[in-house]
Amino acid sequence: MKETKEIRMEKGKPYPLGWTENADGSVNLAAVLERNKECGVLLYPRRGGAPRRLAFREEDRIGKICCMKLIGLDAQEYEYNFYCGEEVITDPKARRICGNEKWGKKISPSLRSDSTEDAFDWKNDRRPQIPYENSIFYQLHVRGFTKHTSSGVTAKGTFAGLAEKIPYLKSLQVTAVELMPVYEFTELEAVKPLRQNAYPAKDQEGNPVEETLPRINYWGFKKGYYFAPKASYSVKDPVLEFKEMVRAFHAEGMEVILQFYFPKEINREMILEVIRYWVCEYHIDGVHLMGEQIPVGILAADPMLTDTKLIYYGFPYEEIYPVGQVPDVRNLAECRDEFQYDMRRFLKGDEDTLHQALRRMRCNPVQNGVINYITSYEGFSLADLVSYDRKHNEANGEDNQDGNPYNASWNCGVEGPTRKRTILQLRKRQMKNALALLLFSQGTPMLTAGDEFGQSREGNNNPYCQDNEISWLNWKLTEKNKDFLDYTKELIALRKAHPVFHQSRELTLMDYAACGYPDLSYHGKDAWRLMADRLNREAGLMYCGRYAPKDRAQEDDFFYIAMNMHWEPQRLALPDLPAGMRWEKVLDTQGDVVETQADPLIKSITVPGRCIQVLESTGNPVRKGKKRKEK
CATH class of the missing domain: 3.20.20.80 (Glycosidases)
Structure with a gap:
């Protein structure tokens, strides 16, 4: 029979809590435990067998902390827990936890703390530190x-x-x-479980059982x-x-x-x-x-x-x-959720939402970042946001009572799946609009996995307990909805290529560079004039590329984002560009990304209903004393 190695106990240190291996090979154990019960450590041999039980002594207590130093313990041979009376306590400071390796399986008999610490070669790892x-x-x-x-x-x-x-x-x-x-x-x-009938379960004596x-x-x-x-x-x-x-x-x-x-x-x-x-x-x-x-x-x-x-x-x-x-x-x-709900309401065309949407798109304090999102793990996915008016959480087993009843969503005319072509086209356009609103806003955009290729959660807006295909990403959709995935990539690439869309501080709506244009300006049916009516659902936003970060080798372009969340076409005025430049349409959520030159003499555009178009300046401005050059 194998001999049990002798372990000697000495007075330990109260901090740090948990298991600490000392330089001399000893181990310090410390935990917050009750004073009026016997407390100690359970050492579980990795090779199996009954645990060794080591009780804390009265002199090992400092306040509510029990601590001991163990000499002669081979740390690699044991897992451990604390105990207090009859309760077994897994160390909240444990660096590894044993007993829950199989997802969704019952833990038996309890979790155990693991003391193993392995060296890891980080090589030349450096944190990217991206602003x-x-x-x-x-x-x-x-x-x-x-x-x-x-x-x-x-x-x-x-x-x-x-x-x-x-x-x-x-x-x-x-x-x-x-x-x-x-x-x-x-x-x-x-x-x-929810009661599905009026007959509760009973024990052998006829008493109700929970x-x-x-x-x-x-x-x-x-x-x-x-x-x-x-x-x-x-x-x-x-x-x-x-x-x-x-x-x-x-x-x-x-x-x-x-x-x-x-x-x-x-x-x-x-x-x-x-x-x-x-x-x-x-x-x-x-x-x-x-x-x-x-x-x-x-x-x-x-x-x-x-x-x-x-x-x-x-x-x-x-x-x-x-x-x-x-x-x-x-x-x-x-x-926070403010961006999400304000942009959702604007997206579906609610009254009196334009000014709030514009404010959210501009918000970008100098002291802190702002994380913007249209969807998250909680609530509808992007595909469901345009497919459901109501939550459908029946699969959660809570009689559809769980989850937020308000989603600021719109099903585009039919609840849930449909084969109607016009509805499907409208839904796809609304999804494109949603991503455009997100990625053309200042601040940091956050996408939810699967939204970029149209993942649905079947109308479940609270899938916290759904470990199945409701929550798992279906990668077949990257091919089925490849056109939408490509659109998402193009949109991200456009944002990243032009710093006017992602600046380090909030835009002021002022011409502080004295270049003849403010950093950001709003336009309506007339240039430089935004309609203030609560029924207004359209606006043109012009970003001036001359306010791009100064570390760039050259100025950015001008961009004009024409947004129309009304269901009918709307005309928006185009502000004049510097001489020698003209507008060129580079994105249209009604269709694919296009490159269509616009006549420099045209002073307005008509934006279809529920559509966003993006125009970019092309050509070089004519400088005084210099000849005009085209791109």
Whole structure:
């Protein structure tokens, strides 16, 4: 019989909490545990067998923290948990979690903390640090992104599978992926089923029994083990595979941003430690913080995080920056629903929405970034936004009572799937309009995975429990809807090629460069005059290329965005360009991207109903004392 190696206990240190391997080979263990119960450590041999139980002594307690130092322990031979009375406690500071490697399977008997720490060669990894104004975010769920049989990757539903899709993301020209929760959480939950009849279940004695059913928490917005990558999102080793994925994205000049949800019970110190850990250990580029009572002021002031993207609903800027101060690196950004709903209402032609839409398109504070989106993981997908007036969440098992009842959507005349050609054409045009409104707005656009090729969620606006084809991306649509995917790519390319569409500060509507044109101007049926009527649903926006960033070798072009969300054609005036230049149409959401020269003598254009057209200046301005040159 194999002898049990002797482990000697000595007084430990209360911080850091969790498992810490010391330079002398000893291990320090510390946890916040109750004082009125026996507490200790359970050591689980990796080769199997009963756990070793080591109790904390009274002298090992400092306040509510129990701590011990173990000498003679071979850290590689054990997994561990804490215990307090009869309760087994998985270490919230564990860097790895064992027992939840199989997605959607029952945990038995409990999760265990893993102390293993492996060296990783980051090679020459560097964070791209792309400014918000030059960024295009792409929000996705790691499992759902490649789980479908059509994904074509080897490691479906994993970090490695996501890395396999980097060439696709490069072709789309997004600059950052924003990942829904990838920290460890227990996705299998017990919930009470809805009563489908009037006969509740009873036990053998005839007493009513509360039924529970297992349900998948697909999204993961719950309290989790924040220091450990999710094991079921890996093939074998979540720590190694997540780091390899980040390194692969960085090698292609793309960033990795993580969503973290912190409920109220998570203390501020823990939140700060979590974010610091992922930035240091996993080289992530930013975090999208969710939840209440997040210490955003402390995070924003942390010297270590000043070049890490921090995204939240809002920040106390007056506490973070002295009056008038502009940060060296604009790393804070707001992400709220206002843009989404204002643009959706304008898109479907609601009254009195034009001015609000124009304000959202211009919003771009100098102190912080703004993340704009038309759709997100919650709510309708882009295809469903133009196909459903009402949510259809019956598959969630909650009698369609869950999810937001208000979506500011329009089904274009028919609820759900249809074969009517005119309806399908209108829906596609509205989808094109939505992306144009998003990508021609200042701020940082965020796409939701699958919207670029028309992914539908079958009208479900709250698929939080749908681990199936409702939430998995169907990659066959990249071929079926190739024309729309190509349009999305063209739109992104147009935005990225012209800095007038993505500047570092808000446009002023003034001619502060004294060049004869303001940086941005609005036009209606008459040039330089926007109709103020609440029934007005059309406007022309002219961006002056002379206000492009000064680090460019030359000025940008003039652009005129003609927007008409009315159902009937509308005429919009074209402002005069400098002598020697003329307007050329480069985009029309009623058809494909075109290159049609316009007569320089024409002073207006007629925009079809529910359509956006983009005109670009061509030719060179005639300078005084110089001959006129054409492009």
